[in-house]
Amino acid sequence: MIQQRTGGVGTPRPASVEYGAAVDRYLAAAGLGSSSSRVYRISLHGWAWPLVGLRAPTGRERRGARPPVVPLARLDDPQAAQRLQRGLVDRAAAAEPRTLARELACLRASTAWWRAQGWITADPAAELALPMPCPGPAPTPSGASMAARATADSPDRARAALALRAPLRELTLWHLLHESGAPVERVLALDIDHLDLPGRRTRAGTAAPLSWGSGAARLLPMLLAGRTAGPVFVTDRRAPATTPAADRCPVTGQGRLSYRRAAELFTAATSPLDPAGRGWTLLVLRDRTPRSRPVRR
Template structure:
C-alpha cells in the first residue's frame, strides 16, 4: 500500500499514471475526474465555456470518506444530467467509478462514494440516431471507456491476461479460452500456424502472458484455480498443475463481478465490452 495523497487532484494524477492510458484518453479522464471536484465541496460544476480553463477547487481526498460524499455526488450527477448528453454523463460516471475503485484498492479511501451512483432515468421521447449508429440492445457509445476502466482494475494475473488478450486481439472468447501454450508464439505476439484460427495481440498481453505461463510449457493457457476432476480430458488439463481449462461461464462470472463497482446499474458488464476497441499501444499496469 502506497502513501495516500492529501488532495483529490493528486490522487487523480496517481490514478492516471497507473492506468496506462494514451494521451487522448488521459485527457478525457482528467477532465471528467476534475469535474467531480465541485460537487464534492457542494459547488455546481461549470458548464459550457465556463468549464474550459476553470480551475477545480481544492478537495481533501479524505472528504471521499465523509458520509455525505455519496449524497453530494448524487446531487452533482443530477446537476450534470440537466446539461450533459447521456453519452457524456455515462463516460464521466465510468471514469469516476474506475478511479474510486482503484483508490479503494490502494487503501487511500475506506469506502467507495461512487457505489450505487446511476444516471437519472431519461425522460421518454424520441432518441436521435446518427447515421451509421448501432441500435443493438446493450450497445452504448461509452463501451471503449468501459473497456479502459475494466483494464485499469486491480485483478489476478490470469484475469488481467485474459482481459487484455480479448481486448487486443478482438477474438471470440471461446477461441481465446481454447488456446494451448504450444500454440503461442510469445516473441511474435501471435499464434503459431498449428492454431485453429490465427490471432495476434499487443504489448499489454505480451507483458502478462510470460508471467502467467511461468513454469508451464504445455496444456491450456487459461486454467482454473483448482485441480480438475479425474474425468477431465487430458487436452483440457495442465500436465504440471492438474488444473482444468477455464470455462466461458467462469470467465464471464469473474469479469461481471470485477466490473460491478464500475457499472452505474450495479450489475457488472459482460466480456463483450472488451472487444469494442483494441488499441495496440495501450500499456498495462502491474
C-alpha cells in the first residue's frame, strides 16, 4: 500500500487511498470488538475482487485470502456499481440471504464513511440490490409460505414476515417491533445514543423505555456499524437541507426513516405472502402481550 500525506497532518489524499487501507481506517473508526472487526474485514475485503473484475474466493479460502491492491477511487468509476452487483450475484451462490444482507449493509456503511472523509464522491453501494430468489416448487406448509394460509389473527404471519429475505434495515426494524412490542412511532424515534446494546434495552432516562430479544440484538450492531450518533433507522438517500439536525445522521447525512416509508416497505415485502396480494401492515408484528418473547434462531 502506498499512501501520500499532505500538510504533515496524516490525511491521505483521495486519489492515493488504497482500498485495504481504507477498510482498516473505517473499522478503527467504527469501534467494533475484535471478533466483529475480523468478520467485517473479511466481508469488506471480499468486495475488492469484483472491483477489478475478478471472482472473490469462497469457503475457507475466503477467510485467509489477501485481496487485490485496488485504489479506493475505483468506487468512483461509472462501472463500479455494475461490477459490485455482479460480485453480489456471485456471492449469493455461496452465502445465505442473511449473510448477504449483512455484507451489503457493511459495504454501504463503509462507503458512506469514506464519502464523509472526502476519499470518494460516488456511492455505488446505494444502487445495489440483493438478488431475488430463484423460482422454486409450489409452496409447502413450512417456512415463510405458512403465511399464505394464515388467518388475520394468526401469529404465523409475524414469523413468516421475519423469515423473508429483506434488507438489513427492514429486518432489524421488524425484529425490534416484534420483540419489543413497542409502537412503530416510538421505535422509529430511537437515536443511537438511546440504545444499551449489551443490555438489549434503551438507556436509563430514555422516554418510553423498551427492551428487545436476541433477533434485534444480533442485527442492531450490524446495522449501526460505522455510525455512533443520529437516528437508528435512516433513509437510503441524503436528507434535504431543511431536515432538522436531530433527524439526520451526522456521518452520512441520511434522514430518519418515516412511518409512511417503513409501512410501504413492509406492505410491499409481505404482498407475496398475503393470499389477497395486498400485503400486511406493520401491526402484524406487534405481540398481544406487553413484551414479546425473544426470537430464537
